[in-house]
Structure formats: C-alpha cells, structure tokens
Amino acid sequence: MGAPGSGVNWGDWKHFTGYAHVIMSFLPESVSNFAALIATMAEIIFGVCLILGFKIKANAFGSAVLTLLFAVSMIISEGILAPFKYPVFVFAGAALLLTFTEDPKWSIDSVLKDK
Known part of the structure; x- marks a missing residue:
C-alpha cells in the first residue's frame, strides 16, 4: 500500500478519513468520518x-451496494470520470454476479443447506 502520497490516497486512519471527506464532500465532516467507519466495518x-x-448472496449484494455508493459519491464529488480511474464498476458488477450464482459446494451456506 505505502505511505500517503506514494501512489495511494491514504496510509493511515487520519489520511483515510481525510480522503473519505473529499469523496463525501457533500456531507459534514463528522458525518463523513462516521460513514468512513461504517463503510470500513462493512467491508471487513x-x-x-x-x-x-457464509450468506454469500446477502454479503455479495451488500458489497455491490457499498461499492455503488462509493461510485456515486465519487461522481458527485469528483466528476463522472472519477470512478473509472479505479475498477469500481467491475467490483460492483462482480459482486452482483455473485448474488445470482449457486452456492459453492465447499461454502458454509452449502453445508447449512444440506442439513
């Protein structure tokens, strides 16, 4: 990843929340800091x-929604081309595709479904 400014927009929590505020510039800083915390917890x-x-379809859908919210925030704050600098829509599309696939046989969901 690297230190802030070395090819990444963040490197520690302070710089990450600063970048989150840039992306969510339409929100007050306290709200964007809270949203950054919630988004990080959701990503984990x-x-x-x-x-x-575990709960593949629900978590894949949640990932897609979170990624699309990120893309919309980028568009609002930095312009229509901003999400195309990163594969944001590829990630969202992959997550949406995962919501329509069958559960892999080695997943927790598959084991729970068999019982």
Missing part, C-alpha cells in the same frame, strides 16, 4: 463472510 464483515462462504 462482507469480505470475511464472502471468504468463509
């Missing part, structure tokens, strides 16, 4: 659940 929960194969 969605990621761990997807890796474990």
